[in-house]
Every structure is written in structure tokens, then in C-alpha cells.
Amino acid sequence: MMNSITRKTPVLWFALCCLGMSAQAASGLTPWVLKADSLLLSSGTTYRYTVDTPEGEGLVSTLPSVTELVELFSKSEKAVCRVTDMHGNIKVDRTPLEGDRMELVSPQGKVTRRWMIGIRNAALPAQLLLHREQATINAPGNIFLDFRAGQRSPMVKVEIRVPAGIVVTLDNTTVNVIGRGEVLLRDLPKQSIGRTGTHYSYNKVGNVALRDEGERGTVIVFSGLDFRPSNGPDLRICFRGVAPVRKGINRFEAIYTTSKPEVLQSPVAVADLEGITTVADLVRTPLRDFTYRPGQEYTYASFSWTPPHNASSVELLQSADGGNTWTTARAEVTPDSRETAANGLEPNRLYAFKLRVTGGRNKGESNTVWFYTGRKDIRDYRVKGDGVADDTEAINEAIINMSRLGGGILRFTQGTYNVRTIHLQSNVWLHLDSDATIQALPGADAPEATWFSDRAYRSGLSPTDPRPYADPENYLTKQDVGHTFFRNCMFFGERIDNVKVVGTGRITGNGNIVTSDKVMNNSPEKRSDKMFSLKLCTNVEIGGWDVKKDMWYDPEKDIPYYIEGDNRLYSDSTMLHIDQGGHFVLLATGTDGIHVHDTYFAKHSTKNARDIYDFMACNDVTVTNIYSKVSSDDIVKPGSDCSLGFTRPARHYMVRNIVGDTNCNLFQIGSETADDIQDLYVDNIYVLGANKAGFSISTNDGGHVKNVYLNSGKTGPIHSRSVMRRTRAPFFISISNRGRVLGADVAPFTFTENGVVRKELLVTNSNIGQVENIVICGVDIEEVYGGSSFRGDRWKAYDGSQSKATPIIAGFKLPDSDVVEGGLTFRLPDGNHTGYINNVQFHDVSLKVKGGHPSEDAKAYPPEIGVGRYNVGDLKIQPAFGFWARHVKGFLLKNCRIAAEQPDGRYAVVMDDVIGGEVESLQVDKGISDKEEVKLIDCEDIRQ
Incomplete structure (x- = not known):
């Protein structure tokens, strides 16, 4: 072809x-x-x-x-x-x-x-894009090539012709398919497709073969690719250690063939790489700091390149007048150098740089690179910042311009900047002065069009609705609508790297970012539901100034403060201020290297705020010094969903100094748990109110949640005991088998549980998830009731009308076949019938509950957690006023204290189907209950 x-x-x-x-x-x-x-x-x-x-x-x-x-x-x-x-x-x-x-x-x-x-x-034409237009002949380096299909399809075949002279092997070339991650061509058939049920049609990411065509080059043939998801470049290919061997045009070509809804072949897409003799890969190293330094004068620049062959001398030249005149830069360069730095640059000037090579086969001048020193005032572009004009296009033009210069810092000075959707770009940082406000307008970008329809499921909890599972291939119906679409937001980034939005100003949704799951019922200009939406990005910072101090909370003043030795610094002047963030302040999906910190939420407005930070399938995340006055949903939420068209595990979280009031959970793993979530360290939390749980861990979709620590000191010294006030359930650690993953099936069953007939769906072909190694230390808990100020008073005292629950640790058990009408007709792939929580430890936890339950509640039997029934309220009343644990292997209570404001007829601790438990030095206040402190039901190997 x-x-x-x-x-x-x-x-x-x-x-x-x-x-x-x-x-x-x-x-x-x-x-x-x-x-x-x-x-x-x-x-x-x-x-x-x-x-x-x-x-x-x-x-x-088309x-x-x-x-x-x-x-x-x-x-x-x-x-x-x-x-x-x-x-x-x-x-x-x-x-x-x-x-x-x-x-x-x-x-x-x-x-x-x-x-x-x-x-x-024919199929719509593809795009083929090289990351650079020129390369030095016979100077080995890396060549990056992006391929994007013109239309979506499953089972796509792609052929890419690489020009002769550029050597391609299965071991020197990598590919990243729809953002799944970079692998050698040799390893593509072995790359993980993510977590799926057994009825997913793909068992590999794709196949690849090389076809040598002599002087016409090498053709890379990819087959069996799933291009239904659209996540930026469909293929990102890197040829490592290669170079063109001939001067002039070296042409790459590509075609692709769809399989559905009809077989179509695209026209040829081409990209030209010019082979030249001079140095073509001079790169100005972008600014990179884990934490932005507001006082730093960026009056230096670093560079790298491939050393020229047999040069007698190499100079770095600089120009401050757009390239009209050139002088030698203050930089140390030898003929063998491959990097240097230029110092002594004047602040707030645009510089051009190039190399001058004398002698050897690469003599002459290199390509030119650019750098703006300091922080470029955004008003130097067409941006008005007057609170009246729509600055969207002008700001986006400024960001693109700075990106073309290789990145830099754009400064938002005093003013109010109206925007619809800002498109973030790699290596461009946004700096907000304290008197700068960026506020949302109606009319943000529309939700993206997709291969599948999402209409079968957009939101809701139902144990009998099969629509999320109707098409096992449809990744759009496996999570709520807010997670499914990315572009309907205030700030958008996809496949970008090294981005910062930092400062001490204010970012507000201004009532134009909505919170409702019914967002798509709105008129088109009112469908923005995210402030920041980041998809498959890397190295992101959002926050104020890192003052190297711990933030904590004063309950008398109801404000946060910074700990300064033995003193308290009552100032939020170094914090970024955010309010009215909509459904998500930050929805980060498949994004690695996130640093959010020193941010005050809802100081200026408590309206239109739902989730704060949702990290879906993200790795290497730090969250520090966060104060949320009130929100209607989770404050810090790691999870993993199917919205990318595949699942992705999440690891390495460092969370410290989180204070807030929420209608849901302060910290929550889940509910989206389609892949593994592991190694999370949380220190110093202060729950002001939580109408679900203060600290919640759940796996619902088959993921393995492992190694979660509260107050281990891993993030730094424990400066204070963690505190929970006004939480419906201080802890909620659970397993269900909701099973919202690709390839999962459900079927309706009728069964009897504890004398109650249940008619609901059960997942038939996707394994129950796991929760393992949960260690909680040093927490003081009182006022255990759902007392968030989300719906009004700050705070309404307990009057008996608010919901309350015990700390819950609940695994999941499928119904036995003999209680199911017609019997249980399936067996899960791994053969497990019960999902046990493994190794849960509570050390030095002080719990003071409301009490007041009658002795009849000691006989309560909470239902097994089902599809659509996986929240605290679904477990009704617990038979313990202290801790209730069911389906657990390895349960430890050590040096814990349980008190109650009123007598309670239940047990202090109930263990049900606990295998391997220990209660050591438990203190239960006298006179709460006349029952034994620890009740054991169907347990094994319990030590007291």
C-alpha cells in the first residue's frame, strides 16, 4: 500500500x-x-x-x-x-x-x-510532526516524531517510513501509544494494557514490525492499535542515537488504516528533516525548580548541544537586539563542551543565543535559541486586565509566544483578567502578583467529541443500573461525567511538561464553573466544571510561596497560621487564593510530578466549590499547607479511573498539613479505583467537619490499595497530633466490587442476607480489589457526627438530627451460592469469594463518640457493601461505638482510647470475620456500656 x-x-x-x-x-x-x-x-x-x-x-x-x-x-x-x-x-x-x-x-x-x-x-489525513526541523548530519542524537491520526478507530494499522540513513531497530527506538508510556519497540507487545475485566477485546497495546526497503528507508509497521481514545499524539516515537547521513531533505512519511466503521486508508502525511553540517541541536535548558522562587532573578541561562567534530574553537554568542548584533557571552566553552551557562544577563530582556564553531566539519553558526530574563509582564501583549475585556485570546497568544521562545515566566500584575479557557504550554510559568485576579467567564471550551457516547452513564449510585457496564469497551461510562471530559475548564493542559501557576493573587471561578453532575444539561456556555484540567502532564506546580514553614489551625480564631518556632504567624499573604472552583479545582489525570502547596481555598467566597484536588492515576504527588474553609466534596483525593481509555496505577504521595471542612471526606482514596494506588504518606491533618469521613480508603473497582500511613513522619516531623472534629465517621476503610473497569460484566441476582432479600447487580468477571498495610497513628477525635458547615452554620452543634457512624473497617464478601436464587452462577478470575482487608493498625488514637445508642443496636448487622452502595451511610448502624471491623486479616488496636459523651448499649469494639487480631492497652471509659469491650464473631487467632 x-x-x-x-x-x-x-x-x-x-x-x-x-x-x-x-x-x-x-x-x-x-x-x-x-x-x-x-x-x-x-x-x-x-x-x-x-x-x-x-x-x-x-x-x-467526515x-x-x-x-x-x-x-x-x-x-x-x-x-x-x-x-x-x-x-x-x-x-x-x-x-x-x-x-x-x-x-x-x-x-x-x-x-x-x-x-x-x-x-x-479515504480516512481523514494524519499529521506527522518532527520536534525539530534540522539535524546535524553524522552527529548522533535523538529524533522525536509525533503521529496523530485524522480520525478515531479501533484496530488501527500505521506505517511510518523512516528515510534511509537513519538507523531503526527494535532496540534503539521507543514509542508511546496514546499516552500509555514510553517503551522500546521490542517491548510494545508486552506492554500492560492496564487493569481490565475478561471481556475486553484487547490483550496487548499493539504489534510492531520493521520492513527494510533499502534506499527507500525503513518502514515501521504498527498494527492492532486502539485509537478510539484521543490523548494528544497517538504515537510519539523517539529514534535514539541516530542522525541523518545526507544533506538536504530527509523525508518521513506515514499512512494509517482504520477498521471501523469502515476500512479506510489515509493519504500520505510527511514531515521533513533537513540535514545540515552546522550544529543544529543547541538547546536552552528550560527553567526547572521543584518549587518556584519568587525572589530569584533569572538572569542566567543554561545550554546543551552535541559537541562539533574536530572543532578548533567554540563560542557562545548572545544578542540583546533581536539578532542584529552579537557579542560573546560570559560562558566557559571548549571545543569538547556539551553544555554551559551564560551569566550576568540583564533582567527583563529578550536574548538570542547561538554557537560559533571554528574548524572541523561542523564549522559555522548553530541554530538560534531565545530567553527572556526575569518575568515578562503579561500586559506587554494585548492583555488588558481591566475586569471588562475578555483576555482569553491575548493570554493564550502570550503563552504560545513564550513557549516558542523555549519557555519562561509570564507575570500577571495588578488587575482583573477575564478568561474562558487558558491553554497551558510546556515550560511556561504563570506568576500572579498579590493584587492580580484571574476570573472565569462563561463560554469555556466545549467538552471534547468522542468515539463513544457517554449517555449510558453520567452520574449516580444505583445497585441495579446496568448501563455503566452495557458496553465493556466504552471507557466513558466507567466514571462520573466530571472525570470523563477534560477540555471544559478554565486552565487546560495535555501532554505538557514543566508548568507552574504560582503566586499570591486570586483565581476565582466567579460563579461560572459549575459543580453539578448534570452539567451537560446546561446551555453550551455553562458547561465548564473544572478550574484546572491536566491530562498526561509532568512536573506541575500550583500554589503560593513556599516559606519553609508548617501551616496549622487555630480553632479559636478559625483561621490557619504558620508555625514559626514557638510563635504563630497569622498571615495568608504568601498563599495562593482560590475560590469557586466548580466540580474540581484540580482534576489531574495520568499526570506525574505534581506539587501543590500553600493555598487558601474559599476565603473570598464559599460558593461553587466541590472537589479540591482529584489525582486520577497520578504519581509522585506532594500536597502541603492546604487550608480549605469549606467545600462540598473531597479535599485530597487520589484514585485511578478509565477516562484515558486505559487504566494507570498511582504511587508515591506525600501529603502534609491539610486543614479543612467538607461535605464529604478530607482525605479519600477512591471511589475510582480501577488500578493500583500505593505508597501514600499523610501527616498532620485537621478535620474541621466531614459529612462522610475524615480519612477514607476504599477500593471499588479492583485496584490494590497498599501502604497508606497517617502520621508516620515520612513527610517531615510530626509537629502536632492530627485532629478530627465533626466527622460522621472518623475512618472509613472499605472494599466493594463495583467493578467499573473496561471489560467488566454484571448480572442481576436475588439473594438473602441476614433475613433481608436483596436484588442487585454483581460483577461477574472482574476481581475484588485489595486493601493492605494501613497504619494510622496519633489522632485525637471528638464530636463524631456529620457537622460540616457546608450547608449553613459554622458550626451547628449536635442535636441528634445529624448522621453519625463508628470508625469502619469493612472488607467485602460475595453472597454464598446457597442463599442466591438459582445459585451463584459465576466464579471470579482469581477465585476469591471474599475481599479481606489486610494489616490495618491503629496506634495512639483517642476517640470520643456521642454514644446514646440502645442495646438493641448491638445486634445490628451492616449489609455487605454492594454495587452502588459503598458509602458510610450504606452500612446503616454498626454494632460498636468504638471500632467495627469485618472481613479483615491482621487487625491491631494499640494504645487507643475510647470515650463517649453518653452511655451506649453497643460494644466498644466488634470484630467480625477477623483473622489474626490484637488489642493491646485499649482504654475504654467506664460506665459507657455493660457489655464486654471486645465482641468477637467468627474470628480466629485474636489476642487481647
Whole structure:
């Protein structure tokens, strides 16, 4: 196929990524081939659902209408355009036909250019993009190539021709397929597809083979790729340690073939790499700090390059006038150097840099790189910041401009900046002065179009609704709608690196970022539900100034403070201020290296605030010094879902000094747990109110939650005991088998549990998750009731109307076959019938509950946690007023204290189906109950 196509005159094809590309992101991409006298369009079909498309009606033609074509072409050519038929009649609607004309029209109405329209039955053209345009011949380095298909499809075949001379092997080339992670070509068939049920159609990410075509180069053939998800480049390929061997154009070519809804082959996409003799890979190293330093003068720049061959001398030159005049930079460079730094630059100036090489085969001047020293005032662009103008386009232009310079810092000075959606870019940092406010406008970017429809499930808890599982391939229905879409937000980033939004100013949703799960029922301009949406990014910082102090809370003043030796510093002037964040202040998905810190939520407004930080499938996350006055959902929430089209494990969290009031949980692992979540260290939390739990850990979808520590000191010294006030349940540690993963199936069952008939779904082919190694130390708990101030008073005293629950540790057990009507007709893949929580320890926990339950409640039997029934309230009343544990292997209470404000007829501790337990030095206040302190039900190996 490649041979027959490439014998034709090569042309540069641009793709319009019609699924999931905003106008900003799609800039410069077109769905046509433009020749000297013709405009060629592709005609075919694909599935394309917007959030408004009725379910089952997503099959569309890829051929644009006349109106769409004119709009796109006018933007591309920056001129007035029109389409006429072969007789010269202007066409307004319908679809373009073979033989129609595209015309450019002058302001005087004169046709200045004309192209004949041709139409082919083909897939939409792909985009092939090299990360650089030139490379030094015979100078080995890395070449990065991005491929993006023009339309989505499962089981895609991609052929990429690499020019002769650039050596390709299975061991020197890596690929990253739809953001799954970089692997050697040799290892692609072995790469994990993520966690799935048994009815997922894929068992590998894809296959790859190399075809040597001699002087025509090497063809890399990928097959069996799932391009239904759209996560930026579909393939990111890196050729390592290679170089072109000939001067001039070295052409890469690509085609792809879809499998559904019809088999279509794309035209050839090309990308040209120019081979030159001079140094072509001079790079200015972007600014990189784990924590932003506001006082730092960035008046130095670092550089790297491949050393030239046999040079007699190398100089680094600099220009402060746009490249008109050049001087030698203050930098140490030898002929063998591969890096250096230029010092003594003047602040707030734009510099250009290049190398001058004398002698050897690479003599001459290198490519030019740029650096703006200091912080560029955003108002130097067209940004007004007057609180009236819509600054979106101007700010995005400024960010793109800074990105083209290789990155830098944009400073938001005094003013109010109205924005819809800001598109973050790699290596560009945003700095907010204390008197700067960025506030949301209506009309943020629309939710992306997708291959599947999400209509079968958008939100809700139901033990009998099979719609999330109806299509085991549909990743959109495996989590709530807020997690499913990414672009309807205030700040968006996808596949970007080294980004910061820092300062002491204010970012507010301004009432224009919504919280509801019914967001897609709104009119299009009111569908933004996220402040920050980061998808498959790396190295991100959001916060105020890191003052190297611990933040804590004063209950008398009801404000946070910083600990300064033996003193308290009552100031939030070094904190970033955020309010009205909508459903999520930050939804980070598949993003690694996140640092959020020193942020005050809801000081200016307590409205329109739901989740604060949701980390889905993220790794290497630090959260420090966070104060949330009140929110309606979780404050810190690690999890893992299917929204990327695959699952991804999460590891390495360091969470410290979190204070807040929430309608849900202060810290929550889950509910989305489609993959493993491990190694989380949390120190110093202060729960002001939580209508669910203060500290919640759950696995619902098969993930393995392991190694979670509260107050271990891993993040730093424990400066204070953790505190919980007004929590419905201080701790909620649980397992269910909701099973919202790709390939999972459910079936309805009727069974009897403790005399109660239950009719609900059970997951039949996806394993029960695991919870293991949970260690909790040094917590003082009192006022155990759901007393968040979310709904009003701060805070309403307990009056008996509020909900309350015991600290809960609850595994999950499927019903036995003999209590199921018709018997249990399935066996899970690993054969497990019960999901035990393994090794849960409580050390030095002081618990004072309300009490007041009658002795009849000692007989309570909380139901097993089911599909759609996995919250604290679903477990009804517990038979213990202290700790209740069921389906646990390895349970320890050591040096814990239990008190109650009123007598209580239940047990202090109940263990049910606990295997291997120990109660050591437990103190229970006298007179609370006349029952034994520890009640054992079907337990083994319990020591007291």
C-alpha cells in the first residue's frame, strides 16, 4: 500500500483531529490537501459523539459541509472565501461536490485565487510532526516524531517510513501509544494494557514490525492499535542515537488504516528533516525548580548541544537586539563542551543565543535559541486586565509566544483578567502578583467529541443500573461525567511538561464553573466544571510561596497560621487564593510530578466549590499547607479511573498539613479505583467537619490499595497530633466490587442476607480489589457526627438530627451460592469469594463518640457493601461505638482510647470475620456500656 501511494508526488497533508481538538489546539491543522490548483477532501465515515448527540446517532460523514469548509478555509487563509459550483453559482449549504471551486475573494469582491475541489474515499489525513526541523548530519542524537491520526478507530494499522540513513531497530527506538508510556519497540507487545475485566477485546497495546526497503528507508509497521481514545499524539516515537547521513531533505512519511466503521486508508502525511553540517541541536535548558522562587532573578541561562567534530574553537554568542548584533557571552566553552551557562544577563530582556564553531566539519553558526530574563509582564501583549475585556485570546497568544521562545515566566500584575479557557504550554510559568485576579467567564471550551457516547452513564449510585457496564469497551461510562471530559475548564493542559501557576493573587471561578453532575444539561456556555484540567502532564506546580514553614489551625480564631518556632504567624499573604472552583479545582489525570502547596481555598467566597484536588492515576504527588474553609466534596483525593481509555496505577504521595471542612471526606482514596494506588504518606491533618469521613480508603473497582500511613513522619516531623472534629465517621476503610473497569460484566441476582432479600447487580468477571498495610497513628477525635458547615452554620452543634457512624473497617464478601436464587452462577478470575482487608493498625488514637445508642443496636448487622452502595451511610448502624471491623486479616488496636459523651448499649469494639487480631492497652471509659469491650464473631487467632 505504501509503495503505490508514495510513487505519487509527495504532498504535505495536515489533519484536523475532529475528535477532541479545540479551536486553539487545532490551529494550523486542516482536513484538506492543498495543491497549486486543487483542494482535495477525504470522504468517509466515523463515530463522533458530542455531549448533545443522542445515543446511537454518532455515525457521521467526515466530509465537511460547505459552511464548515468555508469557515475553516477562511481561517487558514486569513481571507474571505466561498465555494461555487461548476457553473459559478455560490453554494451556501449542503456538501461540496467533485468539480466545485474554492475561491478567495478580495474586499472589492474580485476572485483572486481559485482551486478545483476533488473528493476521495479515504480516512481523514494524519499529521506527522518532527520536534525539530534540522539535524546535524553524522552527529548522533535523538529524533522525536509525533503521529496523530485524522480520525478515531479501533484496530488501527500505521506505517511510518523512516528515510534511509537513519538507523531503526527494535532496540534503539521507543514509542508511546496514546499516552500509555514510553517503551522500546521490542517491548510494545508486552506492554500492560492496564487493569481490565475478561471481556475486553484487547490483550496487548499493539504489534510492531520493521520492513527494510533499502534506499527507500525503513518502514515501521504498527498494527492492532486502539485509537478510539484521543490523548494528544497517538504515537510519539523517539529514534535514539541516530542522525541523518545526507544533506538536504530527509523525508518521513506515514499512512494509517482504520477498521471501523469502515476500512479506510489515509493519504500520505510527511514531515521533513533537513540535514545540515552546522550544529543544529543547541538547546536552552528550560527553567526547572521543584518549587518556584519568587525572589530569584533569572538572569542566567543554561545550554546543551552535541559537541562539533574536530572543532578548533567554540563560542557562545548572545544578542540583546533581536539578532542584529552579537557579542560573546560570559560562558566557559571548549571545543569538547556539551553544555554551559551564560551569566550576568540583564533582567527583563529578550536574548538570542547561538554557537560559533571554528574548524572541523561542523564549522559555522548553530541554530538560534531565545530567553527572556526575569518575568515578562503579561500586559506587554494585548492583555488588558481591566475586569471588562475578555483576555482569553491575548493570554493564550502570550503563552504560545513564550513557549516558542523555549519557555519562561509570564507575570500577571495588578488587575482583573477575564478568561474562558487558558491553554497551558510546556515550560511556561504563570506568576500572579498579590493584587492580580484571574476570573472565569462563561463560554469555556466545549467538552471534547468522542468515539463513544457517554449517555449510558453520567452520574449516580444505583445497585441495579446496568448501563455503566452495557458496553465493556466504552471507557466513558466507567466514571462520573466530571472525570470523563477534560477540555471544559478554565486552565487546560495535555501532554505538557514543566508548568507552574504560582503566586499570591486570586483565581476565582466567579460563579461560572459549575459543580453539578448534570452539567451537560446546561446551555453550551455553562458547561465548564473544572478550574484546572491536566491530562498526561509532568512536573506541575500550583500554589503560593513556599516559606519553609508548617501551616496549622487555630480553632479559636478559625483561621490557619504558620508555625514559626514557638510563635504563630497569622498571615495568608504568601498563599495562593482560590475560590469557586466548580466540580474540581484540580482534576489531574495520568499526570506525574505534581506539587501543590500553600493555598487558601474559599476565603473570598464559599460558593461553587466541590472537589479540591482529584489525582486520577497520578504519581509522585506532594500536597502541603492546604487550608480549605469549606467545600462540598473531597479535599485530597487520589484514585485511578478509565477516562484515558486505559487504566494507570498511582504511587508515591506525600501529603502534609491539610486543614479543612467538607461535605464529604478530607482525605479519600477512591471511589475510582480501577488500578493500583500505593505508597501514600499523610501527616498532620485537621478535620474541621466531614459529612462522610475524615480519612477514607476504599477500593471499588479492583485496584490494590497498599501502604497508606497517617502520621508516620515520612513527610517531615510530626509537629502536632492530627485532629478530627465533626466527622460522621472518623475512618472509613472499605472494599466493594463495583467493578467499573473496561471489560467488566454484571448480572442481576436475588439473594438473602441476614433475613433481608436483596436484588442487585454483581460483577461477574472482574476481581475484588485489595486493601493492605494501613497504619494510622496519633489522632485525637471528638464530636463524631456529620457537622460540616457546608450547608449553613459554622458550626451547628449536635442535636441528634445529624448522621453519625463508628470508625469502619469493612472488607467485602460475595453472597454464598446457597442463599442466591438459582445459585451463584459465576466464579471470579482469581477465585476469591471474599475481599479481606489486610494489616490495618491503629496506634495512639483517642476517640470520643456521642454514644446514646440502645442495646438493641448491638445486634445490628451492616449489609455487605454492594454495587452502588459503598458509602458510610450504606452500612446503616454498626454494632460498636468504638471500632467495627469485618472481613479483615491482621487487625491491631494499640494504645487507643475510647470515650463517649453518653452511655451506649453497643460494644466498644466488634470484630467480625477477623483473622489474626490484637488489642493491646485499649482504654475504654467506664460506665459507657455493660457489655464486654471486645465482641468477637467468627474470628480466629485474636489476642487481647
